[in-house]
Amino acid sequence: MQVSFEDFKFNKQLLTAIADAGYTMPTEIQQRAITPILAGQDVMGVAQTGTGKTAAFVLPLLMKLKYAQGQDPRALILSPTRELALQIEENIKSFSTYMDLRTVVLYGGLGPKTQKEQLSKGCDIIVATPGRFLDLYLAGDIHTKSLKFLVMDEADKMMDMGFIGKIHRILEVVPRKRQNLLFSATMSELVHKIAGDFLAFPTLIEVTEQATPASTVVQRLYDVPNLKTKINLLQHLFMDDEAFHRVIVFCKTKTVADHVYAFLERKYGGENVRVIHANKGQNTRINSINAFKSGEVRFLVATDVAARGLDVSNVSHVVNFDVPIVIEDYVHRIGRTGRAFNEGVAITFCNPAEQYYINKIEKLIRQSIPVEKLPQEVFIEKTPFDEKQAIAREIDNQKRKEDPDFKGAFHEKKYAPKRGATRKKRSKR
Template sequence: MEITSFEQFDLNRQLLNAIADLGYTEPTPIQQKTIPLSLDNHDVLGIAQTGTGKTAAYLLPLLMKIKYAQGDAPRALILAPTRELVMQINQAISELGKYTDLRHLALYGGLGPKTQIETLRQGVDILVTTPGRFIDLYRLGEIVTKEIRTMVLDEADKMMDMGFMPQIRSILEVIPTKRQNLLFSATFGGRVERLSEEFLEAPIRIEVTPQASTAEMVSQVIYSVPNFRTKINLLDHLINKDTFQRVIIFARTKGTAENIYKFLARKVVEPDKIRVIHANKGQNTRINAMDAFKEGNVQVLVATDVAARGIDVAEVSHVINFDVPLIYEDYVHRIGRTGRANRTGEAITFVTMAEEYHVLKIEKIIRMTVPRQPLPAEVKVTETPFDEQQAMLRELDEQRRKEDPTFLGAFHEKKEKNSPAGKGRQKGPSKPTGTKRPATRATSPRSGSSTASKTGNTKRSGPRGGRR
């Protein structure tokens, strides 16, 4: 039977009213397939890209089964890889469970556990947590696990990328074995497959979109750029367009994110219209930046991949990959921040010659070739600095070695003075490299007096000196 309405699910009126308040009318494909299976207590393995509605797909049946507040110990556990995603899931529980009395709590690091412990002691029905904070509070004796009957792993592929497997195994050892399990992931690589074998019991696999596919509502484009400074010039050109109404710019490192933020805040965007978030930012700063962006008070959010899976904003017009991600599945999650809720969006990626290697790997994963556009004529193309050029050449050699272990390398370290730019900067007589001093002993014809005087090495005479 085709499901075209949430009314067709076995959900109570409290949940249906909350769904109506949110403006949801027709279930997404992942919701159509997951909700009935979860309500029947099947273990589920869901392969679904970001933005497909998978959070509601597991929350609605979970809220239906728990129904009302009961006891003090949690009865459901949801694990997520980042604090941003934990907060997003917890917010979704608030919205979908607004007409219930269910108690839920978000646990994550970055702030002291005192308030979280106090809330735990008052009684909680659903825990949403990062693996690390769960383990910390469990070891303190603050989390009672004996009543947990449902466990959800969200963004399992990101869990693997971030090295959470040991913590997950520790959690599996301390929660009841008799429980329902649901695992969701955008990709299904070898590590996620091994986790699913440990975690799930006779699961029903649901794959609503091909693995690692990009959202259909997102148009993608690549600009080839020679260097960092030209990336900045291109960003300057694009961000001033009227169509760039709400933009997320992803950078690979915290330093790059800060540099982008400072440049845009100084020259392009009003300072109160831009925020930056990364791992070095305090928790309150990150929360406030996310909230301001969601509310539309901030036009540009600069972020590292810490935020790639923790932003659920329906009206993001553009995602800009200032750097190509080195974890290739993160490309899917980055660009999935736009084109949500049946809205169109655009994903733009800046690519240097050293990043072309990673683009080819990403295109293989997403099974498509991302179209390219020439740089706009208005964008100034700058000369690549010597150090940046050398770094890219080294990286190209490393890429060749990955593909061909016998490759010895074409890159040779050059001194800056020997580069074209370095030669142009040398003016006037060069400085002496050392002070000559006369030899202190007579030199034989084999050692050579000129050699001794040039090197200043008065002890190495005879045949060894002659071979030099």
């Protein structure tokens, strides 16, 4: 039986906002999470990115809060990154258009003055990164006694980023009697641990097998020997500007991201490309994401700082210029395309040292990524000596990780000079 948003007994204001946002049918996570949340249960939702997770907790939360009330926050939503915090705030604004609920978003990277002023005016919902929330709480700017709802979004990323200590500190300062919601794309041991500390007899909702990429994403893999050939392949693919009309290129490091950005800027002009990574200021990152969302910019080059919570519709392609080392990030990266029932394509470039991580990713997602042949038009560059050495060293390290007794080409060797070598040199003189 097909479920509609009317079946959840939402009020008219919420239903009108849902219709205005262009939502017609609830996704699976929304269908299964909204009713228990409305019933006041603790919920643990495991769902991949791009499945409508944010709306699954924002809609019932708004329904339960209904209207502005008092000075202090009644709901706290914790997010691992500022980008995701802003994304959640955007969702709340969109769905609460016809309600008078007040939301404040708190994150680091900016001075706290404006955020303190917003808090002093009163709010119903706080969306925050853990560090900034604690800073403002300890400074006396946040009073938690009225909190009725605590939501932890992207719990796995929170654990990866080392927030477990801050989360425990927050759990100490919020009221015991509250409704808890935890959402995660994957279920690591640390997520299990925090769930045990955080949730009371939760309703578990797992909409797909753990870490399964969205079925709307077509995956492709190219074996590419080195960095220069990766650039050549990128150039070849992007010649099809009709197909590759809105692309996110993911890189492992800031250095590689800047390198790819410089190439695309030279090739397609600065107005068509933006880069975001940890060295970019907060405003620059937000402006770049907004320019990409609005369609002004064709290419967004990013490190994994942008892999989560970046909700952009109609991303035609995700290109993994580098294979992610944190293998769960593969699912998050490719989840940026094929969102909300649209089809998308995820293309991964893999050098010999990255094959190790591809094997682990395939194990995680329980499927093989189809390998494509390099197009004939792509010029295969010779691997420079330094890069060849770095790849060989990395492969040695991987083998050593799997087998501690492995002695690779790069373990310490002491070479004795060959007998007669000096004599020969002298005779040549």
